[in-house]
Amino acid sequence: MMAESAAGSKRIIHGGDLDAxxxxxxxxxxxxVDLSTGINPWPYPLPPIPAEAWTRLPGRAAETALREAAAACYGAPSPDCVAAAGGSQALIQILPRLRPPGTVVVLGPTYAEHAAGWAKAGHRVTEVMTLESCAADVVVVVNPNNPDGRIVPPEALLALAERQAARGGWLVVDEAFAEVAPECSVASEAGRAGLVILRSFGKFFGLAGVRLGFLLGGPALVREALAAVGPWAVSGPALAVATAALSDSAWIAATRRRLAEAAARFDTRLVDAGLHVTGGTSLFRLIDAPQAAGLYNALGRAGVLTRRFDYRQDWLRLGLPVDEAAEDRVKTACGMFRNR
Structure with a gap:
């Protein structure tokens, strides 16, 4: 099933808008209780930040240290395969400008900014439900997917990247949530012809305000991306925080376990409230509810913000509650809605 995207011409709904x-x-x-994003509610503890990180322009040594830490954390072959920018969203908007206008296929439904970014840059974008027999200059896959947690096996992605390279194309793999599912990552293959990988720092580390993302790819593409983002693309404080966090393997391992346990516990609470958990990752859960619009409003009246989707009126995505009180508020609101 294929559908030409109009994402570039309409407002995209995002989570986190507490003012609205x-x-x-x-x-x-x-x-x-903001559950509308897939951001870790237990963030990495901020390390000491040198005073000069605030008062001086970021230095090359600090940026090199960050790229080295990212390469080691993600398993990329070399820091030369890593470009850093002010958020993966910035890279999503930059990538389409590094190729002449062509055809783009996005495996959907997924994060809408991908289709929007390519369409705005003049590419013809089509959304597909399966990767079978898809042919385009660029193929975009979010893995694990947002919002349903769908995973495309790494071997299938690498085979697709090889086919894309043979036609002079790209496979763009957005691994924004791969920290919680490292077995699905293809970051260790960064540098392969035709393969472009995006990673997001803020979600797993719970520090979305740092605004940091990475592109993993061949050194030539990395140089192009660095030229496109320009000098000092990452702030001094962000360099200090992220270099420490990406190097903290003990915290990363413990946090993967904590998130998995929290997601399993939250699933139990959601099922007890009469809801059906249909997918997600350990950073967010997706529920399938015929009366999702009414449930969204009931939760809103209870002070719980969730994420709804214009393309699936029966879906709601919920991030992890930070504590038992937040879990109870969700369960109580769901129970009252069901028994009204």
Missing amino acids: ARAAFPGAPEPW
């Missing part, structure tokens, strides 16, 4: 939520549900209790 407060306006829509003025009587909701404070503080809000």
Whole structure:
């Protein structure tokens, strides 16, 4: 099934807009429980930040240290295969400008900014439901997928990258949530012809405000991306925080376990509330509910913000609650909605 995308011409809904939520549900209790994003609610503890990180322009040595830490953390062959930018969203918008306009296939439904970014740059974008027999200059796959957690096996992605390279094309793999599913990552193959990988720092490390993302690819593409983002693309404080976090293998391993346990516990609470968990990752859960619109509003009135989707009226995505009180608020609101 294929559909030409119009994502470049319409407003894309994102999570995290508490100002809009407060306006829509003025009587909701404070503080809000924001479950509308897939951001780790237990962030990496901020390390000491040198004073000069705030007062001087970022130095080349600090950027090199970050690229080395990212390559080691993600398993990329070399720092020369890593470019850093002010968020993976910036790279999503830059990538389409590094190729002449052509054809793009996006495996959907998924994060809408991919289709929008390619369309705005003059490419013809089509959304497909399967990768079988798809042919385009660029193929985009989010893996694990947002919002349903679908995973395309690495061997299938690498075979597709080889086919894309043979035609002078790209396979773009967005691994924004791959920290919680490292077995699905193809980052160790960064540098292969035709393969472009995106990684997001803020989601797994719970520091979305740092605004940091990475492109993994061949050294020539990395140089192009670095030229496109320009000098000092990552702030001094972000360089310090991210270099420490990416190097903290003990915290990373413990956090993977913590998120998996929290997601399993939250699933139990959601099922107890009469909901059907249909997918997700350990950073977010997707529920399938025939009355999802009504449930979204009921949760909103209870001060719980979730993520809805215009293309699937029966889906709601929920991030992980930070504590038992937040879990209870979700379960109570769901139970009241079901028993109304």
